[in-house]
Amino acid sequence: MPDDQKPFPISQWSLDDRPREKLLKRGKGALSDAELLAILIGSGSSKESAVMLCQRILSTVNSNLNELGKLSVQDLIKFKGIGEAKAIAIIAALEIGRRRRVEDALERKKITSSQSVFELMQPIIGELAHEEFWIIYLNNSNKVLNTEQLSKGGLTGTLVDVRLVMKTALQLSATGLILAHNHPSGTLKPSNADRDLTKKLQVASESLDIKILDHLIITQHAYFSFADESIL
Template sequence: MQEKLVSFPIKNWSEADRPREKLQYKGKEVLSDAELVAILIGSGNKDESAVALCQRILASVDNNLSELGKLSTIELMEFKGVGEAKAVTIAAAMELGRRRRGGEALEKSKITSSRSAFELMQPIIGELKHEEFWIIYLNNSNKVIQKNQLSKGGITGTLVDVRLVLKNALEVGATGLILAHNHPSGTLRPSDADRQITCKLKKAAQNLDIKVLDHLIITEKSYFSFADESLL
């Protein structure tokens, strides 16, 4: 007969091992991902502690925090002991982390290479399940004036309004543009449509003395640069 596992509540752990106390006295850096998430949810279920529950949740996404951030509240609630409040708390924390990455990238607002443009946009569109097309507007020093979502579409593609791009460029005084969109499929190969819209925007912008400096195709972990591949 299989012996039933008995839960050992965190309140019965030694104080030095409890996630909250451990963070307070030893610093947040020493906590595991599971312990940090356990602090968020506060409690586990009758069969496992909050840490054990969070270890199980993380194991379901191969201990990848980016993948954890993609789980919906409905998917999180499939784990025993995770109700709506806990699921929303986890989802909110993951979104704050994503926005923090975006804020850190924005601080490095001078675009010096395709890599710096990727670092600016990846936290915004790199992990989306649908396609979005964005424009980064730059001044003469290649500093970011503004970045705008131009369109949002399905996984198969999105619509781009050239007139709207150039109208906004004139309004903000941009002299350079970087185009960026994501491929939810993960492929970095530019499509015929990607090439066509790049060419169309480049030609239209030239008439206004505005340069299209690059077009990035962005996935979760990598990117394709039209400029680096001499396609501009």
């Protein structure tokens, strides 16, 4: 690379262009994703600045932070300039962001639509590589009383303890239940196992005057609602 094309170290940038100084002067919203990541890792390599390195990393995941969050330490240290400590810093920061989304969703306690269920559950199960099945317990105002994992690893062959679900519902004085599980494959089509489990829980809950309000299949970016499709 000719000398006049060598990347300038961040320390030689204009103060207004340095990520840390830019954040202090203009606020966090003024920074790009690459600049925010550059603050985390602190430095790049001899051939590129921290910002350029982070731009290169982001380009491999189409600038999608959700996809970046799926990379492991081993994936990240393949990039020259990223050691184990920097990789861990990136992973930790993205995990904090994911947990913040979960907490934000939990603060919005009232379920008003299938979209609000998706907003509650997507941060919890939408990006998992395995299948999990959850129950949302609601009171008569459709406010969330509790969310609980029912099974992990797929429904086929899984023994679902319906009695435990109903026991929890009675303990919480729940009047409504919403079922939710993820499809890591990305498909939104309900399987026979999805339908069978929904029916099984419907039959059990009816005798206790508890209503199954919906069942959502959740993927990273979308969802399928049994209630919206009138198949409950």
